[in-house]
Amino acid sequence: MNPEQLQHYRTLLEAQLAGLVSANREHEALLDESRTTEDFTGADRASDLETLEVDSLVTESERRLAFKIRHALERIDLGTYGLCEACGASIATARLDAKPSVSLCLACQEKHEAA
Numbered sequence: 001m002n003p004e005q006l007q008h009y010r011t012l013l014e015a016q017l018a019g020l021v022s023a024n025r026e027h028e029a030l031l032d033e034s035r036t037t038e039d040f041t042g043a044d045r046a047s048d049l050e051t052l053e054v055d056s057l058v059t060e061s062e063r064r065l066a067f068k069i070r071h072a073l074e075r076i077d078l079g080t081y082g083l084c085e086a087c088g089a090s091i092a093t094a095r096l097d098a099k100p101s102v103s104l105c106l107a108c109q110e111k112h113e114a115a
């Protein structure tokens with residue numbers, strides 16, 4: 001991958017991360033009032049639980065995505081961006097364009113999901 005391409009993906013990743021961080025801030029602000037404890041075990045809070053579970057899933061997937069984006073940015077610095085972390089093959093640029101934080105080639109991703 002040439003420096004122009006790396007710069008292109010770095011810009012995409014940084015924009016994605018910035019969008020995620022600001023969306024997450026709004027999300028946390030909304031949750032602040034309703035979510036005062038991490039303990040959802042009370043049976044009498046079944047309806048709360050349902051709502052909170054959905055909210056925490058969103059947050060968890062956002063956290064994971066943020067982690068993947070940061071990891072991809074690190075790989076740009078290390079010079080391993082665009083290479084599959086499992087088999088070392090180049091990841092198709094069409095795949096990176098669709099999801100710049102991806103770290104596996106399509107074949108390894110499919111194996112990973114089947115496992």
Ligand SMILES: [Zn+2]
Nearest residue numbers: 084087105108
């Ligand atoms: Zn692979």
